[in-house]
Amino acid sequence: xxxxxxxxxxxxxxxxxxxxxxxxxxxxxxxxxxxxxxxxxxxxxxxxxxxxxxxxxxxxxxxxxxxxxxxxxxxxxxxxxxxxxxxxxxxxxxxxxxxxxxxxxxxxxxxxxxxxxxxxxxxxxxxxxxxxxxxxxxxxxxxxxxxxxxxxxxxxxxxxxxxxxxxxxxxxxxxxxxxxxxxxxxxxxxxxxxxxxxxxxxxxxxxxxxxxxxxxxxxxxxxxxxxxxxxxxxxxxxxxxxxxxxxxxxxxxxxxxxxxxxxxxxxxxxxxxxxxxxxxxxxxxxxxxxxxxxxxxxxxxxxxxxxxxxxxxxxxxxxxxxxxxxxxxxxxxxxxxxxxxxxxxxxxxxxxxxxxxxxx
Amino acid sequence: xxxxxxxxxxxxxxxxxxxxxxxxxxxxxxxxxxxxxxxxxxxxxxxxxxxxxxxxxxxxxxxxxxxxxxxxxxxxxxxxxxxxxxxxxxxxxxxxxxxxxxxxxxxxxxx
Numbered sequence: 001x002x003x004x005x006x007x008x009x010x011x012x013x014x015x016x017x018x019x020x021x022x023x024x025x026x027x028x029x030x031x032x033x034x035x036x037x038x039x040x041x042x043x044x045x046x047x048x049x050x051x052x053x054x055x056x057x058x059x060x061x062x063x064x065x066x067x068x069x070x071x072x073x074x075x076x077x078x079x080x081x082x083x084x085x086x087x088x089x090x091x092x093x094x095x096x097x098x099x100x101x102x103x104x105x106x107x108x109x110x111x112x113x114x115x116x117x118x119x120x121x122x123x124x125x126x127x128x129x130x131x132x133x134x135x136x137x138x139x140x141x142x143x144x145x146x147x148x149x150x151x152x153x154x155x156x157x158x159x160x161x162x163x164x165x166x167x168x169x170x171x172x173x174x175x176x177x178x179x180x181x182x183x184x185x186x187x188x189x190x191x192x193x194x195x196x197x198x199x200x201x202x203x204x205x206x207x208x209x210x211x212x213x214x215x216x217x218x219x220x221x222x223x224x225x226x227x228x229x230x231x232x233x234x235x236x237x238x239x240x241x242x243x244x245x246x247x248x249x250x251x252x253x254x255x256x257x258x259x260x261x262x263x264x265x266x267x268x269x270x271x272x273x274x275x276x277x278x279x280x281x282x283x284x285x286x287x288x289x290x291x292x293x294x295x296x297x298x299x300x301x302x303x304x305x306x307x308x309x310x311x312x313x314x315x316x317x318x319x320x321x322x323x324x325x326x327x328x329x330x331x332x333x334x335x336x337x338x339x340x341x342x343x344x345x346x347x348x349x350x351x352x353x354x355x356x357x358x359x360x
Numbered sequence: 361x362x363x364x365x366x367x368x369x370x371x372x373x374x375x376x377x378x379x380x381x382x383x384x385x386x387x388x389x390x391x392x393x394x395x396x397x398x399x400x401x402x403x404x405x406x407x408x409x410x411x412x413x414x415x416x417x418x419x420x421x422x423x424x425x426x427x428x429x430x431x432x433x434x435x436x437x438x439x440x441x442x443x444x445x446x447x448x449x450x451x452x453x454x455x456x457x458x459x460x461x462x463x464x465x466x467x468x469x470x471x
Binding site for chain 2: 033
């Protein structure tokens with residue numbers, strides 16, 4: 001990668017608040033400018049490397065230039081509500097999927113029981129909370145990347161609410177021994193969910209920071225994490241469905257798809273020159289939701305044929321309802337994102353320049 | 361003599377509109393024209409130009425299009441729109457009123 005491309009890559013990484021196509025156009029325009037400047041400086045006797053360094057210096061600090069560009073392109077900014085919706089969809093989807101994963105067969109008789117702690121088993125052992133946190137972290141990361149800096153807190157909200165609800169329900173149902181004093185009870189009731197919210201939200205914020213990092217290595221790492229998360233959460237969804245269906249085959253399928261999905265996302269990240277992790281995360285949501293929806297549809301198809309699938313008859317309706325909610329949220333976010341990121345027709349704009357620039 | 365940054369910031373939109381009133385230009389060309397025509401006085405920060413251009417494009421004062429260049433990469437040319445011409449006339453009038461008033465004060469101070 002040339003120094004100009006490195007500079008442009010850094011500039012592009014700070015333009016994540018703009019629609020990707022507008023950001024691409026800005027980068028193309030900056031590329032022709034820098035190449036022209038470099039060519040002009042070379043005529044004064046500078047070497048190519050010196051000219052590139054001087055051109056980049058006079059163009060300005062990428063983060064500052066990007067900040068000014070975002071302010072100047074108000075009509076091309078991504079809507080805040082859409083970002084919030086996307087973040088909420090991912091966080092809620094993950095929370096529902098995990099609820100399905102931990103639910104015991106009794107839970108499926110009534111979806112409302114999913115939120116009662118002693119049915120999920122989460123609140124019975126402290127290790128359960130840790131497991132929940134670990135498994136919600138990828139979702140928090142994705143939600144943070146999609147939501148952006150302003151909505152960093154949103155990523156942790158559903159998970160924290162669920163943890164708090166489970167904890168409180170456990171105390172009320174007598175499955176846990178209440179703390180002897182009121183202050184200790186408050187500490188457990190408020191501090192535990194509060195800390196969980198902070199951890200989840202901070203992870204989302206970290207994701208945003210990584211995505212906009214100046215370091216190409218860190219940005220690549222963020223995309224790799226996203227790829228792993230995509231495979232992980234997708235396999236979680238399938239595992240949850242497999243558990244609900246009491247089907248070892250479905251659980252095996254969940255584990256089996258994880259590796260190829262991770263490879264697909266990693267390959268996409270590798271060829272994504274725009275380095276746009278938000279688009280990437282939304283793509284993940286759409287693909288994951290579509291996968292879960294597909295499995296659910298196949299299961300419904302067999303049911304409609306009257307084919308018995310063991311315990312399926314008892315448990316499938318609530319599990320498919322959960323899968324449908326997750327899928328609908330993910331697909332809705334992906335659809336809205338896709339429609340909003342289509343280029344606005346510009347009367348004089350004919351087409352975009354080629355990706356590679358030449359001195360002009 | 362180096363330009364005053366605050367003065368330049370206040371007048372750069374007028375200068376850009378005036379440049380584009382004569383012919384469509386791309387960003388780098390504008391910077392060169394501003395520098396050459398002012399005998400080196402106006403040296404606009406290169407990265408600062410594009411946010412201004414995009415802002416004026418969003419206000420429909422300018423319209424941009426990518427143009428093919430023979431043997432060279434495409435460039436994004438900016439044109440002045442009818443709304444931009446009105447804006448230019450308004451800014452010119454304001455500027456002329458301002459400079460006339462400043463001149464009057466300065467001349468009165470010499471007496």
